[in-house]
Amino acid sequence: MLYGLFIASCGIAIGSALMAITRLNASHALIYLVITLLSLAVIFFLLGAPFAAALQIVIYAGAIVVLFLFVVMMLNLGRRSVERERQWLLPGIWVIPSILAGALFVILGIALIGVENQAVIDGEMIGPRRVGAALVGPYVLAVELAGVLLLAGLVGAYHLGRRYLDERRER
């Protein structure tokens, strides 16, 4: 049962990811990306990580892709941009990226075959408490570095907004 659900959500994830790269209309591509992220959340849940699954939906599907869609809406891309995309995405363009991605896929496969002690989907759930303990325990350095990165982003955003305001005042 769990295994079947796992295979099904993997299939949906791969299919919608393919659709996301090949769509000409940017907003449709983003909707497929959301479906990919949601099926990844299902996979996390099935692997016994409900906390990660919930965060996947809240942060990736619920916030980050919303901002992408927000930008697409601001640009107001219409039929003209679909035409332009069609001219850009000729069949020949897919050849080299496909070869590179295929090579990576083969390497990943070889690497995974060697891995001993493969995890089994047994339905054991790892709750938020254990995730939190791991984050402030062995991974505390990574958490703090992520905090620094976010602070840098915040300062950058503040700087951009401020410069814009100053220029407007000078005029």
Place this chain on the structure above:
Amino acid sequence: MAVGALVGALFLVWWERRVLGWLQDRLGPNRVGWFGVLQALADAIKLLTKDDWIPPFGDRVLFVLAPIVVAGAMLMAFVVIPLDAHLFIADTNIALLWFLAMSSLAVYGVLLGGLASNNKYALLGGLRAAAQMVTYEVFMGLSLLGVVMLTGSFSLREVVAAQEDMWFCIPQCVGLVIFVIAGLAETHRLPFDLPEAEHELTAGFHTEYSGMKFGLIMAGEYLALILVSALIVLLFFGGWLGPGFLPGFVWFGIKVVLVINFFILLRAAIPRPRYDQLMSLGWKILLPLSLLNILVTGAVVLWMAT
């Protein structure tokens, strides 16, 4: 439960119009049935028989998808709402996160509705809605963390069980105020209904919607109102806890109705702020306040533990 919530949303439309009429010294709908109770049913029949128009200039697929997402996400969120200590559908340890996840997915309905309509009012409404909901989701999540810290769990049943001695509205009063404001913005109801402000944007993101698609969007909004009220009761007012002469789910229902009436009263009492005022209130006041709330709560929890 889904049917119950939908019927509740249907009658809530009538109830809100009735209470608003009373608050504004007029009658409100009182013609269909006893005191107008069947007005909601009449409205539903009208919506179902109306011409279901899809704008030819818009994006057909996304246009149909949007109302389904709005109502579907809200119905999914009801899965984790327990009515009583023994009356619930799903009680996971991520119930609160599930609610946040579903309310953040509901943003897509609004955003896609605005995008697919290919109409400038709808587009502006969709943009406003997206910015507002993404912003207020942050404080909504942060204001819940105080309650989560005091309980030590994301499970709503455990949150209520932890309120046996004292309802969280007293130790978490700051969290309650922030959650109510964020809930208003999240459901885009009247003081914060800028995505659909009728004198600026016609009807905002659902300008082009008609028939039952419009009905689904409205149902989604009223479902969101019921959902936020239920969460306020569960998180801050002790859920089903109350004197023993009434069963728990009755207490829960009474409290939810009171909170909904409070929201209707707010709608009648408070004028709409400007959009930039809404955003700066969020980022400049509510965000620091909710972070401070977490800091103080965490310190107190640690101090109590040692």
